[in-house]
Amino acid sequence: DIQLTQSPSFLSASVGDRVTIxxxxxQGVRSFLAWYQQKPGKAPKLLIFAASTLxxxxxxxxxxxxxxxxxxxxxxxxxxxxxxTYYCQQLDSYPVLTFGGGTKVEIK
Amino acid sequence: xxxxxxxxGGLVQPGGSLRLSCxxxxxxxxxxxxxxxxxxxxxxxEWVSVIYSRGSTFYAASVEGRFTISRDxxxxxxxxxxxSLRAExxxxxxxxxxxxxxxxxxxxxNHDGFDIWGQGTxxxxxx
Numbered sequence: 018d019i020q021l022t023q024s025p026s027f028l029s030a031s032v033g034d035r036v037t038i039x040x041x042x043x044q045g046v047r048s049f050l051a052w053y054q055q056k057p058g059k060a061p062k063l064l065i066f067a068a069s070t071l072x073x074x075x076x077x078x079x080x081x082x083x084x085x086x087x088x089x090x091x092x093x094x095x096x097x098x099x100x101x102t103y104y105c106q107q108l109d110s111y112p113v114l115t116f117g118g119g120t121k122v123e124i125k
Numbered sequence: 126x127x128x129x130x131x132x133x134g135g136l137v138q139p140g141g142s143l144r145l146s147c148x149x150x151x152x153x154x155x156x157x158x159x160x161x162x163x164x165x166x167x168x169x170x171e172w173v174s175v176i177y178s179r180g181s182t183f184y185a186a187s188v189e190g191r192f193t194i195s196r197d198x199x200x201x202x203x204x205x206x207x208x209s210l211r212a213e214x215x216x217x218x219x220x221x222x223x224x225x226x227x228x229x230x231x232x233x234x235n236h237d238g239f240d241i242w243g244q245g246t247x248x249x250x251x252x
Contacts, residue, residue: 051238053170060219060242061162061170067237104170108225108236112183114160116170 019043019110021117023103029125036092038120040105045085049109052081052090055119056101064103065090092122100124127151127241129220134246137210141250145205147220147243155198158223160239161205163216163248171216174205175223188214210250217245 020043030036040050048068053061063072065081068088078093092099105117133145147159161173174184174194182194193206203220221239228235 049236053239055170060245061239062242063238063240065238066224066240067235070237072238072240106170106238108223108238111236112175113185114172114175114223116162116172119169 018113019046019107019115021105021107021115023105023117023120025120026118027121027123029123030095031125032095032097034095036095036099036122038090038103038105038122040083040088040090040117042086042088042107046107046109048084049107050081050083050088051106051108052079053104053106054099054101055104061104066108095122097124129222129241129243131218131220131243131246134218134248136249136251138252139211139250141210142206142208143210143248145207145218145220145246145248147203147205149201149203149222152222152241154196154201154203158225159196159203160221160223161194162219162221162239163214164219164245165213165216168216173218176203207248210248212250215248215250217247219243219245 022041024039050068052065055061064075069081080091102119102121104119130148137143160175176182176194191209196203220243222241224237224240
């Protein structure tokens with residue numbers, strides 16, 4: 018199975034900061050990578066698919082990039098509602114669609 | 126409205142069984158790839174099982190042989206039958222739609238992520 022390693026696992030940031038989260042795959046996943054946001058007690062929400070395509074309704078301050086084994090999720094200007102945990106997921110190697118370990122973004 | 130609603134979670138003793146349901150509205154379960162994903166308390170997301178539109182089923186190694194995924198097309202509902210439950214199966218279980226589709230123009234499958242999620246149902250395995 019493909020392993021996904023997210024870094025950092027935790028970050029503390031302020032409103033207005035630019036935040037970058039990295040996801041590294043143990044083998045190439047082409048551009049079949051998605052990012053999710055999860056708030057406490059809620060289901061995950063799809064933010065980005067195909068590494069860089071924004072899901073409908075997701076604010077443009079979110080962006081994704083990368084291909085192969087290294088990917089990034091960037092929030093250009095952190096807003097109060099963005100404090101959450103973020104997960105990457107590979108969708109290249111079916112059927113086992115692994116998730117990264119998560120990155121918790123907290124208020125500094 | 127497009128949505129998924131899970132039910133069936135609860136407290137069960139080790140070795141016991143439970144069946145989770147995932148009722149869909151606004152789209153057809155049998156035309157979609159549908160997965161179960163779980164999240165143990167304080168932990169990350171773990172993919173558990175999938176049923177493809179053509180009916181093939183697959184499982185994570187941790188549940189293979191104990192869990193069975195199925196669907197009832199007449200009820201537009203997916204199920205997860207969980208047998209021989211263990212303490213480590215304790216988690217919130219989510220059902221999710223995989224938005225994979227076949228692009229006729231490119232002759233490729235597009236894997237666009239899990240776009241619809243249920244609210245989750247808690248399963249606790251404890252004596």
